[in-house]
Amino acid sequence: MRLRYTLHLVGILTFYLGLTMVFPLLFGLYYQDESVVPLLKSIGVTLAGGLMLSLVFRGARGETMTHREGMGVVALGWAAAGFFGALPYYWGGVFSGFSDCLFESVSGFTTTGASVLTQIEMTARGFLFWRSLTHWLGGMGIIVLGLAILPIVGIGGMQLYKAEVPGPAPDRLKPRIKDTAMVLWKVYVLLSAAETVLLMAGGMDLFEALCHTFGTMATGGFSTRNASIGAYNSPYIDTVVIIFMLFAGINFALHYQFLKGDRGAFWRNSEFRFFIGIVAIFFLAVTFSLFGTVYDSLGNSIRFSAFQVISIITTTGYVTADYEMWPSLPQVILLFCMFLGASAGSTGGGMKCMRIMLLLKHTYKQMFSLIHPRAVLQVKLGGRPVPDDVMHSIWGYFVLYIGLFILSAFLLAAMGVDVVTSFAAVAASIGNIGPGLGMVGPADNYVHIPLLGKWLLILCMLLGRLEIYTILILFVPEFWRK
């Protein structure tokens, strides 16, 4: 791999990341809080760092990009974003150590929403806005944003796009990758604008509406309140957030087709039907187990069940109820939702419904061929056969995901974290959800995890967001060989 060229591009990305820090600065200035100076310092350092990287390695410009370099740029670009994104917290003294700052920053960019911030309302608004903005940038992808608006790459665009938006079968909405990225961001901005307006209509001010929109549309989960969305205790806000969490969990290609006037776009898509079906089943199951046991009224059962189920399955991680107080069936369902995740091509994390659906179809095919040994069978998706190598890579991904989950849970348990917390914290980090169970449940946060454990979870979040391969490949020696 040509490291110089890779670092040149990472430098450009970092530079533009520095520019995005101007938005929280504006809020800091407006509210006259103590975030102004740390943000200014961060902007300066990030811009200078990016500029230096790109200038020092300028010589390698104008070459075409290989697959390997595409993955390198994305992996290192995300690492750089996590690092520079942590600077405002560090200089602002929001956390005691840099590890916590990095945890919060990576959690933001990967749209996990796992927080180590204990006194949210006391924190300066400039920092809170940056925290939510990292969600929004990371949700659709910093590289995809770069492809859409920055003149950084021509020919290597496809390699970058594939490394950040791996998915089982990436949709190409337009012949050119730049246009595809542009379309995705337009849909993203449009939906975000709609939610902001609706939240403001529900009584939030612009700052809070924007922060929660960023958390919803990116399926992140950072809030400006300690009690998350639950702090507002408003059925209207709950409903708006539920609807937009669902939107964010659906393949954005379908939103685009729908907005272009194709009314049947959603229902024709088999992954969408699968996703909605699962949501409906889990919602009903949780509602029934809550009704009469936790909540006396059916209305409340429906409201809290719908919010929690959709929040977890779309990997958002907002909460309106402490589900650890619920019976065990809803808790198990929510834990399962963490693995399942949202649709491919959405901003959500997890293993993605598309993969689970294809794995189920494939498994059924295996059983069917035991009954009819001579049957010629093909796994189909939307009427089209799924190529064998795609099927293999999905199985590979499944095994890797579970393997990573088990290994990380072992390591976390070895650091002295209890059983439930180990499993839930890892699941919630790889799946980019945020709140888990036990010590990291909806009413607690990640501040009590040991230092080494936080670094492990940082890695898990990055692995989960970039669908494992892109990050994991950095640890393969062959990758660095010339």
Add this chain to the structure above:
Amino acid sequence: MKIVIVGAGEVGYNIARRLSMENKDVVVIDKDAAALRRVAENLDVQAIQGSGSSPVMLEEAGIKAADILVAVTDSDETNLVASLFCNILSPTTMKLSRIRGEEYLSHEEALNQPPYSIDVIINPEAEAVKKVEGLLNLPGAVDVGEFAEGRIKVIGIRLDANSPVTGTKLIDLRERTKSKQILVAAINRNEELIIPSGKDELLEGDLIYLVSEEKNAKDALEIFGKQDEPFKKILIVGGGNLGFKLAKALEGYPIHTKLIEKDVARCNMLAQALNKVVVLLGDGSDQELLREENVQSMDLVATLTEDEETNVLISLLAKQMGARKALTRISKFSYLPLVAAIGLEHVVSSRLAAVNTILQYIRRGRVLSAMALKGEAAEVLEAVALETSDIVGKPISQIPFPKGALVVAIIRGDKVIVPTGDSGILPQDRIIIFSALKAIPQVEKALMVKLEYF
């Protein structure tokens, strides 16, 4: 501007590559997953797997919104059916189709009519033969392009150590070239394209492109030390489609032609169809046969078999045995720079010829003709200066042309002007522009040729 390409072979791939570099929306359809992967991984285009002749696939590729369909699979039938369905689904889309079979070509007019309504039929072999004929007229050149109905020629020549201009600065050369209206438009040095200024020096091994009026072309070659004797004796190795077409064309010249083919049945057919050409049965790589047929006194040995590796070897062999020049048929584009490096100057590729022709038609509208240069880093365009365009009415040096683009000739009525920085362009002038590939979109903009691709 959207283009659907059916067929991801060498021709389809290269057209897609060129167009995607110019930021056009390109969709490629092919059945073969491996060929398609090459397209999807290397180019910024959309790749769809499926049969290009299927109307369902064409619709999925967005044929209804497409401006142009380019059907270039290896199968004539697939290309025809793709064009047919394209005409049914979207009659306004311009259709270019590659057709190689003689039986179809004999009814070319029928294919231009409904139900097919193919706008342009490209026969790669015929295009390649045209290219070879151009070279025959200028024996010293390695590449020739014609503009303004042949009045202007763009000539590529390779400088060797004993050329009189090697080591000269262009500014010193100007005295000798100016009176003849000859311009050095580009230098291809180590596969890198340079649009030169007066300070640039000509070096051994450079491939330089000259622009000249037709009547001065021979003088131009003389100045650059490339005035070669015309070809009188030609030996063709390989009597396939291309070999046969070339032999047929050569019958119209005062050239003594021999053709070697190793298949008996094919030889019989060739002997029947050809009158003046001597058809020989044998293996072109057989040294004895070559010596027997006096290869050392040949002006040109054209190796045109289907197997490009064999062609390269026979060409080298023939040159070593004393043939003056060799013309080698190559199919893989990636071999092109390599072949020049081992001393085989003259290369013909029916596929490259097809790509060039297709690009030329894609640029229809105000652009009259186009030529892609070897190494593919640049193109020569011919266009009409519109009254509304920015380029009209001011000295060339003030035209906001992008870097890498150069006006190399202005044709005003019967007059041909090789411009200097002070020359101006008038409305309705025809101008010839040399442009690096990357600058083409900006050139199009400057010309105000919102290229009417129809």
